[in-house]
Amino acid sequence: MSDSTRRQFFRGTGLAAGTLAGLGLDLKPARAAAATLKIQGTTEVASVCPYCAVGCGQIVSVREVAQAGRTRKEIVNIEGNPDSPISGGTLCPKGSATFQLAVNPARLTRVKYRAPGATEWQEKPLDWAMDRIATLMKETRDTHFRETWLGKDLEGKPVTKTVNHCTRIASLGGATMDNEWNYVHLKMFRSLGLIWLENQARI
């Protein structure tokens, strides 16, 4: 069933359901049929809700679709995982909307770039942006790296300390992201000698 016909089908059942409800008919079979169709032919992938820290279990249903000579997995539904001992299949309004967080026409799909003083965005290739960011990081680090810093010893006398750091680059974020990202990001930041490293977890 193509996208448009599926939508037409649901719209149709919705209308029919409204009519039938007035007649006091049993709607369970119709509802079951609609639910089956939505995730028919899909595979289920285990996931976790990305919103708050309750950690509700989610099931992502994906369907394989042919696209440009290869198959692509398309997310068709995200719902609660009934097996989860935390959530037992339930989700709050945010968790229930996770599908729209991922499948949304407003999502960014290309790099946007704003040159100094510009009033509008430009679209740029990903590789170009990655190279440019790496170059800027190196330039800033190399210009401002310091091996030593004038501090005080335990008696309060001035003393030169080895610090091996650069204070001109900062980073914010991490609490909404995976442990694996936090790990590689902090490993890279520390190895570059960067110390302005923060996320939302200042509690």
Place this chain on the structure above:
Amino acid sequence: MPGLGTSLGRGGATTAQQDLQHADAILIMGSNMAECHPVGFRFVMQAKLRGARILHADPRFTRTSAMADTYAPLRAGTDIVFLGGLIRYILEEKRYFHDYVVNYTNAASLITADYRDTEDLDGLFSGFDPATRKYDSESWRYDSEPRREPTNQPKPAQDDSQSFSARAGQLTGPVRTDPSLENPLCVFQILRKHYSRYTPEMVERVCGTPRETFLKVAETLCNASGPDRTAAICYAVGWTQHTTGVQTIRASTIVQLLLGNIGRPGGGIMALRGHASIQGSTDIPTLYNLLPGYLNCPSALKTHETVNDYLRTEVSATGYWVNMPRFLVSLLKAWYGDQSTRENGWGYHWLPKIVGDHSHMPMFIAMDEGQIDGFMAMGQNPAVGGQNAGYQRRAMAKLKWLVVKDLYETETATFWKDSPEVQSGELKPEAIPTEVFLLPAAASAEMDGTYTNTQRLLQWHERASDPPGDARSDIWFTYHLGARLKKLYAESNLARDLPIRAMTWDYLAPEENEGWAVADEPSARLILKEMNGYFVADGKPVTGFAELKDDGSTACGAWIYSGVYAPTEKEPDGHNFAANRGPVVDWVGLNWGFAWPANRRVLYNRASADPAGDPWPKEARLARQFGHGARGYVYWDEKSKTWTGLDVPDFPPKKPPSAKGDPDGIGLDFHDGKSPFLMKADGKGWLFAPSGAADGPLPAHYEPYESPVRNPVYPQVQSNPAAKVWNVPGNEYAPVGSPDYPCVLSTYRLTEHHLSGSMSRWLPWLSSLQPELFVEISPEHAGQIRAKNLDWLEISTPRATIRAKALVTRRIRPFTIDGQVVHHVGMPWHWGYKGVVTGDVVNDLSSLVGDPNVAIHEAKAFVCRVAVAAPRNV
């Protein structure tokens, strides 16, 4: 997290959400759990169905209050008075759990005679230096016998760090005790004296909570605690976001330790966190002052010159932290591989040293002063979420370059284009020199990885689909940026560039990408394996942190997560325990995900058995009902001479309850068989904190930095004397009792939105459920300012004025404090200038001011003025 860490040893919730169902009472405070953690709230409701009493103390009457048996209103920022009142009630009415308190806490420990309490010094503790606004904790130390074996430990570093090690305490020898609890220098008597003024009358006077309501809460909580009952406490950012945030959480640990509720099923303290992996991002800290697993980041302000200096300063001779050298050396091996050798101190000198407070708020002050050139905002949106957000947007206009990575075009990414400052003409895009990169991010369903939830539980989520277009996973961005930097530095022989060359960066497993569009996606599995740790010789994963060594033979990126990728018989190269999905046979659920440390679900669970190792009556009853033949939750089995039970024992498995502590022993040998808090130097739960808190050994009430009233508890000390204050242009504060700003404002969250809205205001479904910003005010307050429901109101602070629609509701009530009427205002803070629905930025109103321990801001209690708005020309 230091609130929990200082008292108990680890900065994480002590229990699991599912365990709340077995509580006999639950006190929810500093949290609107029903609306902010609705699915976790199911377990509160299940407890209620089983007969538990639900108590809610909060400035607002919320859906949580509606579900509670008792709702106690209290003025924002007075939680320590309420909790101090509970502590006093427990002590004076003799409702504490005597056997638990004497054996498992430091109640009997003696404090040095040098200590002076707030009762002696008009609201200050001994050791305060007004010039630096800092305490020296020297006089708060234990009165301990000299250690017979001299050690070469330098004086423990005093700082405001979050590290567990700094908070474990360092003992010179066994602590003198008085098990009768009568010595005036023992912690128990110090506690009695300190909380003597926190009477029900004082609670009513300061918090505005009716005396009878307070006593009902106290009585209910005490009735639900003891050998045969347990009560739990749940809190969220309503407690943390104060200049006294850490001490508020400390106060709750004192309540729970006195009642004997820590380490037991149905008890504990549930820290309700608001981001999917905020616990994880503290464990694996993208935080300036920490290294993975709560090791301190090396600092130029301490004796941290060499790896040996660092270890001598940080390692505690007694308690579990004696193992720290293994964790640090294994971390350096994981990061620098072959280049990390005994000869070069394992590469320790490559780690940069911090030179002060480099947290969020000082970061933006430095930015505003032009001291930061480049800034990366990944999954965080300070243009809306930051405090004094207008200040933060203006600061970003001074950057040379900015990288934002997110799912949608956030306010932070477009501050140069769409911010209120640009709209008003204050900032001109042409004059903003910042080069901005906005990178499209993958959604969680489009990548592999783990989140650590609010109960320390790591859960793996799997890549289900390719991200659209040029969107990439977060680890893709960082991995490929790191690979480019390694290439740029490949030829450099400068000493300062060596760590980049030495850094291990081998995370590609091409076979995992077969059939996917992104062929160079790094492997989250390989990163998880590095965090778990492995043997350097053959690359095989370790089974847990007990296998780690300090001789360079093991590598481990995050010792507390060790075990998450342990080998099994079927999978000798490592099994991903975070991906475990059952079967779940009981409420403990050991087969679902992986909880740090070592898959323990209830921390300090040695305390779920009595001093002799037998289950307390409550645990015995629960085990009979749900335990499949277990005798208790965790208990000593005399036959096998091991600790056993429903959970993974949080105790040396073979150490009998009767074991005596060895006064000359190091590590856990120093502890006796009745010391459940094994991270602490003395093995006891800390009612009194001899070290580890920057603002006092006991929680004391200080008013919020901005307050409409003088501090009624300590008239000589208005606000936290050690609070972090930033007197910089653009961050003006309202004076105490300012007639211009007479109302108390708390910000809060709604069920339908998330944080700054960057994950919710772009979704039509959620935007239509909560389309518009509003301000909740009481009918009395509305009458006073002549406002009607749905009127546009103007809310002002010294930092900003914003507009919102009035929601006049009885959910908000005025408080009478010391005879003065104080109006309270509540505002959700999810709106900004991008997205499907937009609105003014509430955080423009708040200030940059911080708790001295962790530099958390004070968004839950500051002052404002509310007035009916003039019509706006649109």
